[in-house]
Each structure stands twice: as C-alpha cells, then as structure tokens.
Amino acid sequence: MKHIAKKRFGQNFLTDQAIIASLIDAINPQPEEIIVEIGPGLGALTKPLLKIIKHLHVVEIDRDIVSWMQKEYANTAVTIHNVDALKFDFAKLVNNKSGENLRVVGNLPYNISTPILFHLLDNLAHITDMHFMLQKEVVERMVALPSTPAYGRLSVMLQYHLAMEYLIPVPPEAFEPAPKVESAFVGCLPYAAKPYVALDYKLFAKIVLAAFGQRRKTIRNTLKDFLSNEDFAKLNLNSQLRAENLSVKNFVDICNHIHSKL
Ligand code: SAH
Numbered sequence: 001m002k003h004i005a006k007k008r009f010g011q012n013f014l015t016d017q018a019i020i021a022s023l024i025d026a027i028n029p030q031p032e033e034i035i036v037e038i039g040p041g042l043g044a045l046t047k048p049l050l051k052i053i054k055h056l057h058v059v060e061i062d063r064d065i066v067s068w069m070q071k072e073y074a075n076t077a078v079t080i081h082n083v084d085a086l087k088f089d090f091a092k093l094v095n096n097k098s099g100e101n102l103r104v105v106g107n108l109p110y111n112i113s114t115p116i117l118f119h120l121l122d123n124l125a126h127i128t129d130m131h132f133m134l135q136k137e138v139v140e141r142m143v144a145l146p147s148t149p150a151y152g153r154l155s156v157m158l159q160y161h162l163a164m165e166y167l168i169p170v171p172p173e174a175f176e177p178a179p180k181v182e183s184a185f186v187g188c189l190p191y192a193a194k195p196y197v198a199l200d201y202k203l204f205a206k207i208v209l210a211a212f213g214q215r216r217k218t219i220r221n222t223l224k225d226f227l228s229n230e231d232f233a234k235l236n237l238n239s240q241l242r243a244e245n246l247s248v249k250n251f252v253d254i255c256n257h258i259h260s261k262l
Contacts, residue, residue: 037106055077153208196249210222211251
C-alpha cells in the first residue's frame with residue numbers, strides 16, 4: 001500500500017530481508033504460542049511470524065494502517081487491537097487460570113520506548129519473554145553494568161526484573177525511512193526467581209529515582225532523606241559513591257535496610 005510514514009508515530013519500517021530473517025530466528029516463534037506484536041506497521045515482522053504461528057495479536061495505534069491491515073489480513077489469524085500500546089492491558093490476552101503466558105515482540109516506536117518498557121513491567125507476571133528493536137543507545141542503557149556511562153535508572157529498574165541480552169545491531173539503512181540513529185534488537189527474559197528481592201518495591205523505585213535524579217551527586221547527598229551516616233555504616237556502603245556505582249543488589253540492600261526499620 002502507499003503509506004507515508006508518520007513521524008509522530010515513530011514509523012520506520014524494516015525493509016532489509018536478511019535482518020528481518022535474523023530477528024525472526026532470534027525470536028524463534030513456535031506455532032502454538034500466544035504472541036503479541038506492538039506496532040506491526042506494514043507487516044515486516046507480522047508476515048513472517050504468521051507463516052510460523054497459528055494466531056497473532058497486534059497492537060497498532062495508526063488507524064490508516066489498521067484499515068489496511070483489516071483487508072490485508074482478512075483471512076488470516078490476526079487479532080487487531082487498534083489502541084495505544086501504552087494503555088493496552090496485555091494481561092487480558094492470556095488465560096491466567098490455565099497459566100498461559102505471552103510473548104511480546106516489536107520494532108517499537110522510539111519516542112515511547114521507555115514508557116512502553118515500564119508499562120510492560122507492570123504486566124510481567126503474564127509474560128514469558130520480550131524481543132524489541134530499539135534505538136541502540138536505549139539497548140545499551142538497558143544492559144549496562146554499574147560504573148559505566150550508560151548505566152542509569154533504566155538499567156537498574158529493568159535488570160531488577162529481567163535478564164537481558166543485546167542480540168543484533170541494526171544499521172539505519174535496514175529501515176524505510178532510515179532513522180537518524182543506530183538500532184539494536186534486544187531480548188528480555190523475566191526472572192522466574194529474582195536474584196535480589198526488594199521487600200517494598202515502591203520504596204525501591206523511589207530510592208533509585210532519588211539517587212539518579214542528580215547522578216553527579218554523592219549518595220550521601222541524594223539519599224539523605226533515606227539514610228543516615230549510621231545507616232551507611234550498617235550497610236557497609238561508602239556514602240561518597242554516586243548512584244552509577246551502585247549495583248541492583250546495593251539498591252535492594254538499601255531498600256530492605258530501610259524497610260526493616262519501618
Ligand atoms: N513493525 C513494523 C513497523 C515499525 S514502526 C516494521 O518493523 O516495519 C513503529 C510502529 O508502531 C508503527 O506501525 C506505528 O504506527 C506504531 N505505533 C506508534 N506508536 C504506537 C503506540 N503508542 N501504540 C501502538 N503502536 C504504535
């Protein structure tokens with residue numbers, strides 16, 4: 001179809017067939033699985049997925065694309081959800097009683113990638129795994145280790161829940177129109193048992209936010225509402241460090257120390 005890519009919906013359509021094949025390979029879809037694709041667009045991933053799996057859910061915001069899809073996929077097993085993925089209730093696609101789980105894939109609109117990731121964290125109980133195409137910088141932040149430049153709030157909040165793997169770098173030329181940035185494909189696997197468990201998740205999120213709010217400052221400064229000198233000593237934590245030096249475990253320890261005093 002003739003479709004003019006809409007900037008406001010972050011439309012960069014994948015056209016490189018070799019890359020598309022490598023993404024499908026990495027996803028490794030199985031016929032019976034329940035898969036939801038966010039932002040199917042003109043079908044770069046949708047069509048190869050449909051060759052393998054029996055049924056696919058897609059979540060697409062653009063009405064023009066949706067009306068094209070309704071004709072294009074009229075005789076196929078696609079359920080089209082014409083809504084904003086940020087507002088979509090992913091959990092409703094699975095039958096919780098029978099313990100069904102969902103796989104999530106998508107070449108995500110880059111302008112809303114962080115909010116979508118946080119939205120999906122709220123639905124993780126029902127998700128087996130997720131595979132996303134994102135701006136390379138975002139993927140680097142997702143997988144970054146402490147004391148490296150890309151390490152930040154996104155790294156800590158995602159790594160708390162997910163094992164992540166940087167899978168495939170993708171150059172701008174693989175898309176039409178070509179985005180201004182490099183991209184990468186990332187795999188995210190929710191932990192069956194988290195390595196470190198925060199006893200109060202909201203408190204954990206608050207501490208991470210406060211610490212990275214002013215990432216150049218020491219945690220003595222940014223966490224002064226949470227931790228006294230005595231607390232730092234008990235935690236065996238150097239208060240001159242900055243947020244970027246703390247591991248997920250450090251943040252969980254801080255959270256659980258405060259929680260134990262409440
Ligand atoms: N998967 C396709 C299209 C990627 S472009 C491909 O790889 O070629 C991103 C797609 O996400 C577009 O189809 C765009 O319309 C859609 N999109 C943008 N914002 C969205 C949102 N908030 N919810 C759902 N889909 C969205």
